[in-house]
Amino acid sequence: MTASAAPMLEVRDLTLRFGSVTAFADLSFDVARGELFAVIGPNGAGKTSLFNVLSRAYVPTAGSVRFDGADLLRLRISALAGAGVARTFQNLGLFGELTALENVLIGRHHLMRSGTLRSGLWLGYARREERRHRAAAMEALEFTGIGHHAHAPTGTLPFGIQKRVEIARALAMEPKLMLLDEPVAGMSVSEREEITALVRRLHRERDLTLLLVEHDMGMVMRIAQRVLVLDFGRVIAIGTPAEVQRDERVIRAYLGEELEGDLAEVRR
Amino acid sequence: MTRLASLRRRLGARIGAKPAAVLAIAILAIVLPFGLDAFWLTTATFVLIAAIGALGLNVLTGYTGQISLGHAFFLAVGAYTAAVLGGTARLTAAIWLPAAGVVAALCGALVGPTALRLRGLYLAIVTIGLVFIGQHIWFNVAAISGGPGGRSFPPVTFGAFDFSPGQQLTLGGLVIDHNGLYYYLALIILAAAMLFIWNLVRGRPGRAMQAVRDREIAAAIMGVNLARTKMSAFVVSSFLAGVSGALYASYLSFATPGQWSLLLSVQYVAAIIVGGIGTVWGALLGSMVIFALPSVLQSLIPQSSSGGLPIDDISSIAYGLLIIVFFVLEPRGVVGLGARVASLWSRVAMRGGKGGGLSEETQPLERREATWAR
Numbered sequence A: 001m002t003a004s005a006a007p008m009l010e011v012r013d014l015t016l017r018f019g020s021v022t023a024f025a026d027l028s029f030d031v032a033r034g035e036l037f038a039v040i041g042p043n044g045a046g047k048t049s050l051f052n053v054l055s056r057a058y059v060p061t062a063g064s065v066r067f068d069g070a071d072l073l074r075l076r077i078s079a080l081a082g083a084g085v086a087r088t089f090q091n092l093g094l095f096g097e098l099t100a101l102e103n104v105l106i107g108r109h110h111l112m113r114s115g116t117l118r119s120g121l122w123l124g125y126a127r128r129e130e131r132r133h134r135a136a137a138m139e140a141l142e143f144t145g146i147g148h149h150a151h152a153p154t155g156t157l158p159f160g161i162q163k164r165v166e167i168a169r170a171l172a173m174e175p176k177l178m179l180l181d182e183p184v185a186g187m188s189v190s191e192r193e194e195i196t197a198l199v200r201r202l203h204r205e206r207d208l209t210l211l212l213v214e215h216d217m218g219m220v221m222r223i224a225q226r227v228l229v230l231d232f233g234r235v236i237a238i239g240t241p242a243e244v245q246r247d248e249r250v251i252r253a254y255l256g257e258e259l260e261g262d263l264a265e266v267r268r
Numbered sequence B: 001m002t003r004l005a006s007l008r009r010r011l012g013a014r015i016g017a018k019p020a021a022v023l024a025i026a027i028l029a030i031v032l033p034f035g036l037d038a039f040w041l042t043t044a045t046f047v048l049i050a051a052i053g054a055l056g057l058n059v060l061t062g063y064t065g066q067i068s069l070g071h072a073f074f075l076a077v078g079a080y081t082a083a084v085l086g087g088t089a090r091l092t093a094a095i096w097l098p099a100a101g102v103v104a105a106l107c108g109a110l111v112g113p114t115a116l117r118l119r120g121l122y123l124a125i126v127t128i129g130l131v132f133i134g135q136h137i138w139f140n141v142a143a144i145s146g147g148p149g150g151r152s153f154p155p156v157t158f159g160a161f162d163f164s165p166g167q168q169l170t171l172g173g174l175v176i177d178h179n180g181l182y183y184y185l186a187l188i189i190l191a192a193a194m195l196f197i198w199n200l201v202r203g204r205p206g207r208a209m210q211a212v213r214d215r216e217i218a219a220a221i222m223g224v225n226l227a228r229t230k231m232s233a234f235v236v237s238s239f240l241a242g243v244s245g246a247l248y249a250s251y252l253s254f255a256t257p258g259q260w261s262l263l264l265s266v267q268y269v270a271a272i273i274v275g276g277i278g279t280v281w282g283a284l285l286g287s288m289v290i291f292a293l294p295s296v297l298q299s300l301i302p303q304s305s306s307g308g309l310p311i312d313d314i315s316s317i318a319y320g321l322l323i324i325v326f327f328v329l330e331p332r333g334v335v336g337l338g339a340r341v342a343s344l345w346s347r348v349a350m351r352g353g354k355g356g357g358l359s360e361e362t363q364p365l366e367r368r369e370a371t372w373a374r
């Protein structure tokens, strides 16, 4: 089997435990190249933990992950960007004192080469490199519709704009696989519409495989090609949006969600 | 108000407010020695020398977020490298001055890996250990430090050209004495270092440092190599400390091991807190406050009216008060105060600008610029 025929992501028997707490157990699924794949589930189901394993922030207790044909779990965390995985964070992972543009430029760190001496002495190489990547970072900000916020320190920007900076930064990383953790959480209805359209555009125009975690069912069911449903760290369903919506176990898990949601609020 | 606004607009349009300010400061720094007596010129020279070291600490602590109280150790390494190469081996400053930076940077690279495993207060405590180990070495290895009694340090010499007391340089009628020579050497090195760090923090490596400071894990996921980034910060920081320490000891011409104590580290930390954490100018501004303080107090308070307290003790109390005041009232330091004044200034100018007949279209743009200006 050639690398390009292999799925973009192959997850096998993946388990993550924190002492006696099981974040998720025995997850197995494939994400095809170019797929827009959603992961849903009630609060605490293990979605963010899955992203943390896929972005090498957490080391899984057991199981394997192959990314683009290679063993993802052998990559160092800082080598992930170069391998082609980008992510956004549910609770924002921006560098608050840097401007939006500088944040996006950090996303291009792995594509740049200038070190301490070349940058400090501001040699021609560093200057040209900086100019080129600034243009690319600007383009990513424009793509997400926030080019005019480029020079604002991100810490001072509204939450919705910060979420877009995160998407721009992930995009600027030029990844093959992008993990989006709740991109519309905490947004107004109109902002949700805009981000939904943006994610669609990302998928169509940028040749990306997308993994989307989202509580907004309307958004997920409209744009996802396949959906994985987690409950208490276990896969309870996987399939097209239509299939998943008919699944009895899914309906049951979501009927109980209101209560779950309240519990999660208390936990926070 | 209108006049203020048009002045600002004219200045801003021609050269930009920032370059104009930098030019003014540069000119002031160049002519300053001619307006100062020996006492204040000496003070100014010590301030510039210290600012080189403070700039280094600001790279490590301010920009990279690694709290270090070990700066005194790297200053001492630089000083004793100068002593051994310039004093014992009689080499020129063209060799011992860069060598002081390089040897200190090597020490930084050696302790870096240990520090990479530690964060926050733990790193602060381990770097205190470094100062104590240094003290032990300086007090006991007399071949390097001269033992508890101290040793003399070489004056700066470039070939036949000598910076020793009594020496002077005559440039087209202007006489630059021993103090002036050290002042200008420190000024040139500081300016070069500030330019280097300015470029660094706006480029790829400096951005990575700030990302590591703000959110380590997120930075790593973005492809930033944490170990390499912290290591660069350690190396750059200790290089500047080494150069600063060598110049300091050379200008003092004599130093004892006791001078490289924890108090010296604390003074540097105070300097970047007071001046502005994570800013290039903060290192200079903070050094002006902290390292000129004893001189200022000495000239303000006649010894008879200080209630018997020695000036050094009064200075120490003042350091403490300054740190507390800045932490509570303006955590961004003197640079932050400056930014406040600047934003007040632009607000005043903007209000005047309305009256001054700015067209409706250009107004929002100007306003936006002003909010970005930080």
Ligand SMILES: Nc1ncnc2c1ncn2[C@@H]1O[C@H](COP(=O)(O)OP(=O)(O)OP(=O)(O)O)[C@@H](O)[C@H]1O
Residues within 6 Å of the ligand: A018, A021, A022, A023, A041, A042, A043, A044, A045, A046, A047, A048, A049, A050, A090, A264
């Ligand atoms: N670092 C950690 N240490 C201990 N337990 C953790 C840790 N991270 C996550 N967990 C636990 O793992 C479980 C899954 O959490 P996770 O954040 O992955 O849920 P989620 O599906 O993203 O929920 P939400 O929809 O609320 O974001 C929870 O029970 C959580 O408390």
Ligand SMILES: [Mg+2]
Residues within 6 Å of the ligand: A047, A048, A049, A090
């Ligand atoms: Mg989550």
